[in-house]
Amino acid sequence: MxxxxxxxxxxxxxxxxxxxxxxxxxxxxxxxxxxxxxxPLADGGEGTAEILTYYTCGKTIYVDTVDPIGRPIKADYGISEDETTAFIDMASASGLQLLEPEKRNPVNTSSFGTGLMIKNAIERGVEKIILGIGGSATNDAGTGMAKALGYKFYDENNVEVECKGCDLNIIASYEHDETFLENLPQIQVLADVNNPLYGHLGAAFVYGKQKGASGREILSLNEGLQSIANIVSNQTNKSFENIPGAGAAGGMGFGAKVFLNAELIPGSETVIEASxxxxxxxxxxxxxxxxxxxxxxxxxxxxxxxxxxxxxxxxxxxxxxxxxxxxxxxxxxxxxxxxxxxxxxxxxxxxxxxxxxxxxxxxxxxxxxxxxxxxx
The missing domain is CATH 3.40.50.10350 (Glycerate kinase; domain 1)
Structure with a gap:
């Protein structure tokens, strides 16, 4: 048997x-x-990087980064045996489990730490990054991640913005090095949800409460997500807010697509196939x-x-x-x-x-x- x-x-x-x-x-x-x-399997959430590293006979890389509220931490990601592919869990640096219950609120959190991990992998010269985005504590549409990678976000007075969830409402413009996207490795984001960025099926309304936001804060976060979508649309003449998975991980699906030109793919299917x-x-x-x-x-x-x-x-x-x-x-x-x-x-x-x-x-x-x- x-x-x-x-x-x-x-x-x-x-x-x-x-x-x-x-x-x-x-x-x-x-x-x-x-x-x-x-x-051993995973669905694109916490633990996915470890599983994909296991199946590629890879190793673990330890990095200095920050948690969702900016406290210094050590986090890790995986890299394949041939060192061409990095496997990163957003939850390792920007996960809800990193915060004490009383500190959980997506109004005050940022995905900046995840951006630092991605930056480390890029600096290692990998050709591909697979990013699992489950278990996040954030609702910043990936702006924190982008800021860690060199993007600059400004308010209407041209003052640079910090890029927490509460800052989405005051962002008026953003900029980045024109060659940045050309020099990026291939990036795939594992997302098993199809939520749009904003609206009643969007990131704030569906996931905001479990991340610690009040009813009033959820309304404000949703407005912020709509605002950043409009800013992006105005600057790129493209709309990304309704792509399947845009609302995953507090809008990280949207942010990865906009700021990293990432491809969103099914998490479970990817892991099952790799196994x-x-x-x-x-x-x-x-x-x-x-x-x-x-x-x-x-x-x-x-x-x-x-x-x-x-x-x-x-x-x-x-x-x-x-x-x-x-x-x-x-x-x-x-x-x-x-x-x-x-x-x-x-x-x-x-x-x-x-x-x-x-x-x-x-x-x-x-x-x-x-x-x-x-x-x-």
Whole structure:
């Protein structure tokens, strides 16, 4: 028997590789004769750079940068073994998890730190940068990132602007070296959402609250996003605010397109393709996957739905492991999951559950495999 294990990370508890390895140990504990192959995956958000570095046998680069409110930090990104491609997670420098809850507010945050990471990769001479933009704390339309790369943004009095979320409303113009875009490496942005830049489906209205903005602040942030879109349109005679993914990561999708001439591509599909998992599952008996919560929203997630569709194409049943299971059997069927198992084996508080995630994954995988292998 062969089981392919392909999991995303379990947020705040186990990264994708650790989750896969925990399940693999559980399988082995149940039956040493079962062959396993592991494929840690990500959807373009936090952890994507680590996964793509893993699949390209690359290495980790450590850089000095700043967090979303400008505090100095150390962050890292990956670079492929041949040193031609850099893999950067926006969350490493501009992520919500870097801020204490009371400091989270996209009015006051900037993507400047992400720009410093991109600058470091460019200075290393890479030919391509793949940027994952999930998990951000910002709503600055990528202006902070652009500022770190040499763009200058001015108010109506021609005074240079800092480029936080609250500054979008006062930006009146911007400028950059005319040769900047010509000398950039190829840049691809991984975005699995299709939100426009502004409006009720845009960055501020959809994601502003979870980043710490109040209702009034969300309205102001939305106005700022519309304002910067108008400034860009006036200076370029082009409109970018409605391209799919423009509103991703507080408008970083828009900013990357405008200021870096980046290509926006599906995150999950890119990682799945890079992993080579489809070839591995063709002779598999089961595919094990996992994520922190499986609920009615899971069907909208591109990663797990992509895995399930791929498995269905090869008639491979999918078994999912999760921290909490809040989906009906009909919803699981719609997703493409044959069966789902919550890993909690007794009442426990959240902190304990997070600390024990890998142990619980091992035990649950072992029990499931013992059931699969049970004699009638």
């Amino acid at each position: 062969k089981i392919v294990i392909a999991s995303d990370s379990f947020k705040d508890s186990a990264n994708a590789l650790d989750a896969c390895q925990a399940m693999a140990i559980g399988v082995s504990n149940a039956n040493h004769d079962i062959t396993t192959e592991i494929f 080579g998992i489809e070839k591995a599952i063709q002779d598999a008996d089961f595919l094990f996957t996992g994520e922190g919560s499986i609920d009615e929203q899971t069907k909208n997630g591109k990663l797990i739905s992509g895995i399930c569709k791929m498995a269905a194409k090869h008639n491979i049943p999918v078994i999912a492991f999760c921290g909490s299971l809040n989906a009906s059997m009909n919803e699981l069927k719609m997703i493409g999951i044959q069966a789902a198992f919550p890993i909690l084996n007794q009442p426990m508080d959240l902190q304990t559950a997070l600390l024990k995630t890998e142990i619980l994954l091992k035990k649950t995988a072992e029990n499931v495999v013992r059931l699969i292998c049970a004699k009638p």
